[in-house]
Amino acid sequence: MITEQLTSLLRDAVAAAQAAGDLNIDGQAYDIALDPPKQKQFGDFASNLALILQKPSGLQGREVAARIVKHLPIGQGLIDRVEVAGPGFMNFYLKPAWLHETLARIEEQDAAYGTSDSRRGEKTLIEFVSANPTGPISVVNGRAAMLGDTLANLLKTNGAEVSKEFYINDALNSTQIDKLGESLATRYLEQLGHNIDFPEEDGESKAIYSGQTCKQCGRYHPFPEDGYPGQYLADIAHQIVLEVGTNYEGLSDVERNATFRELAPSGMIAQQQRDLEAFGVQFDTWFYESSLYEAGKVHAAIDEMKARGYAYEKEGALWLKTTALSKDEKDRVLVRSTDKETYIAADAAYHKDKFDRGFNRLINIWGADHHGYVERLKAGVAALGYDSDKCEMILTQMILLVRNGEPVRGGKRTGNIIPLIELIKEVGKDAARFYNVLNSYETTAVFDLDLAKKQSSDNPVWYAQYAHARCSAVLRKSAEKGVALVPAAQVKRELLTHEKELDLLRKLADYPAEVKAAADLIAPHRLTGYVREIGQAMHQFYEECPALREDVLPDVRDARLSLFNATRIVVRNLLSILGVTALEQM
């Protein structure tokens, strides 16, 4: 990459300056930063190296810069000129040839343009969403789903081996599953035409029943108090009716509830799976918590913690010394006085299992409400002898849902959640995905449902897709006119001298660095901003540099078409990381 070449030239220049006695930095170690400056008047790349070396050299920044510049190979090869500016920035102006080379490289590498092997050897497991099997995937889960999926793509693009995993809490506290089963059983009866008595809330979270019996069978079917009243269970019940008809209608309430307690979680999981696929997210593994218990791994983990001296008995329970192993503020219960293990035991065993499967980097994406749990899990991992630094927790901040300017209150138990699938149906997969990665996960975002549903140009995903479609349109038009696309390697690239052409080329040249930065900083949202910048540069180029007009010389035309093609490739590659469709036409 270009920055690597410049970095090495700079390093050589510093060494040469020292050897020549121009610069004495006293053996000080230094990093070389090279960035495209915000203002293009400051050149193609700028370095603050001289400012950093002020202190060790005892010289003013501008003086340091001048002495380094003296030893740079200016005029030969890459560098056209270097200007010392401000307090001592070195601004590099490169020969246009390097930009023109980029054009050929993009076309040659095609789908591989922007990939790197900087993360080769990493085996990463990203666990995300992991919603309890008691409700549908919600809009709030969507943010984690998008972050995890895009991050996986980014890491893969940089050469890592990545696996995506969904952890199913199917060994939940049994009353939750009981309620789920009862709720589903009642919905089943409702599907068969029975009258259900749904309680009303009186504002003090007290359920009030009307007591009406069923007109069909004369029995009384109350919807369970603290059940799951969401419409999604009715959908699953409908599905069950299609499969088994009235087979469960005649059972006693107790038998029926037991039957549906078995059916409910798998029905829920299947629905979650469908919704996530509609969102374009496919997991490599759906990992069942229960499988850990079945394989005896939870008990084995607890024994191991005991053997290592990190677990102790107190007040009839078994405690983990989380305070000794992490920054946790108090020790946590591992096994309750009732002999039932807590989730910490299961999760520690789960993460041991991840390591044992050969992964050397674990990333967990959780909602910010889990933040108090970070240190506990790290303690659990450490108590089993693993490096807890290899286990990273990413906490996505909440999304505040707003509808008609009013915050939408949610919660699985109320059934008032907004299912992700609803959003997908209304705005489409692409907009739903793009919206969810529009800003940093560290920010509590306001998600305006009305705006997201609006299919208009306010929607930023359209701008990105339009950029691709416009490039495609020009290329399509040229093909219709019988103009063949000349390979970029053969085109007269040096004819691309217009300011807008060079601006666009600079943007395209930044792409590999942007992809790497987005991966390194776990910041996929950078790509949504960056694709807008490419789009902007492309539209400006389009406005000012016609390719297919009669008065354009064939060589210029071919070079411009080549630039459209390169832009198309970069935008397509970027959208593919985001999992957003690159449209041929709007």
Added chain:
RNA sequence: GCCUCCGUAGCUCAGAGGAUAGAGCAGUUGCCUUCUAAGCAACUGGCCACAGGUUCGAUUCCUGUCGGGGGCACCA
């Protein structure tokens, strides 16, 4: 009380310790007989919450204050 994230334009948000703090939306105004106007151009809009500190340099890092979100279980 403790932990954590946030506070940047009217609104939603970017800003990897650098030079004159940026986008989109909203508002005002131009540009389609011309490769897609889902576009482009111009204008308007800021004590980067506040106070200290570190630094050649702080919107960015540290401390504190104020304001907002989210957590602080033998629930997950």
